[in-house]
Amino acid sequence: MARRHLLADLGGTNTRLALAEDGRLLPDTLRRYRNDEFASFESVVAAFLAERSPGPVEALCAGVAGPVLGETAQLTNHHWHVDAARLRDVTGADAIHLMNDLQAQGYGLDDLPADTIQIIFPGRPAAQGAPRLVLNLGTGCNVAVIHTRPDGLFVPPAESGHSALPHATGRLGALFDHLRGVQFHMPMETAISGPGLTNIHAFLTGADLSPTAIATAAAQGDPAALDTLALFAEALGLIAGNFALHHLPAGGLHLTGSLAPVIAPHLPASAFHARFTSRGPYTDIVRAIPVLLVTCDTLPLLGCARYLEQVLNE
Helix, strand or coil: CCCCCCCCCCCCCCEEEEEEECCCEEEEEEEEEHHHHHHCCCHHHHHHHHHHCCCCEEEEEECCHHHCEEEECCCCCCEEEEEEEHHHHHHCEEEECCCCCHHHHHHHHCCCCCEEEEEECCCCCCCCCCCCEEEECCCCCCEEEEEEEEEEEEECCCCCHHHHHCCCCCHHHHHHHHHHHCCCCCCCCCCCCHHHHHHHHHHHHHHCCHHHHHHHHHHCCCCCHHHHHHHHHHHHHHHHHHHHHHHHHHHHHEEEEECCHHHHHHHCCCCCHHHHCCHHHHHHHHCHHHHECCCCCHHHHHHHHHHHHHCCCC
């Protein structure tokens, strides 16, 4: 009998659910739900199961956009609190696995379709199994490091987007000082995220525009919007270079999230790579790291499917 698993990607605004069979994501089962139309994640799961009638579900894995503590998780940008015990009641599955959404993305890297990976900076080839890093740019910002071990992948949790912005001088230094007034602890995601793009544009122009409006204006050649993307790219290079030294991801820095395709075309002509690679005696090491854009919308679900196959087969 085929093994049926339930996969979930919980963002701050939307939740996506899909089924996997024998470790393979079933794309035609994918459904998207707006969080503000449901009282809880459990009610979304109940609605999905009522709609799909999949029969017995052996396990559930959910990537959550927020910290996971044991068998509970709290969305950072939504009020939902997720509890594995309540999910067991709703699904009938004994195996409930909660992880950070960036962990889920990391577990999905090996299952990406080839046409969803674009090289921005090629770097130099690394040994097979070298560490890799995912950096997500969306409503928030976070990273995950992917280690390849004989028994499968290992992706530890992190909430790096809420660590403090680094020291900087010039326009970046002035921007970071400005962001202290946005959030006093100056988390990195006040600069490198969708809201961060809005913050940077406001710093440069005084205008409060949405990330979508800024991206549209830049596509139309608006100088102020293009300047905003240039400063965003410079901040991203500085911060990503620090992450690169933390984790030495010789296998590549993978940019993901809704904002990544917006900023990626502007990176080659920006100060991104200079900021990313200017690391004193470690410059050559960081310069060798490939920088890639990932455009696969189902990456977290692919990761949840792989993770369940890995842990349930141990």
